[in-house]
Amino acid sequence: xxxxxxxxxxxxxxxxxxxxxxxxxxxxxxxxxxxxxxxxxxxxxxxxxxxxxxxxxxxxxxxxxxx
Numbered sequence: 001x002x003x004x005x006x007x008x009x010x011x012x013x014x015x016x017x018x019x020x021x022x023x024x025x026x027x028x029x030x031x032x033x034x035x036x037x038x039x040x041x042x043x044x045x046x047x048x049x050x051x052x053x054x055x056x057x058x059x060x061x062x063x064x065x066x067x
Contacts, residue, residue: 004060006043006053013042017064027051027059 004013004020010029013020014037024030029049037045042060046053 002057002061003064003066004042004057006046006057007041009039009041010037010045013060017060020060020063023056023059023063027056 004017010024014024027046027049029045029051040048042057043053046056
């Protein structure tokens with residue numbers, strides 16, 4: 001069962017699971033402190049960066065031990 005899904009807020013994910021910061025950076029989403037990260041959900045943020053959200057969600061869940 002996944003603990004992270006595409007509807008979650010980026011900032012909430014990072015605050016709850018700090019180990020995901022490296023995953024976001026690996027995907028080119030280094031703007032975790034930006035204003036948009038507080039308001040965008042994971043799907044919106046991934047879309048804005050041209051990232052496949054399903055792959056990102058899978059890698060984030062692996063990082064938190066849920067795959």
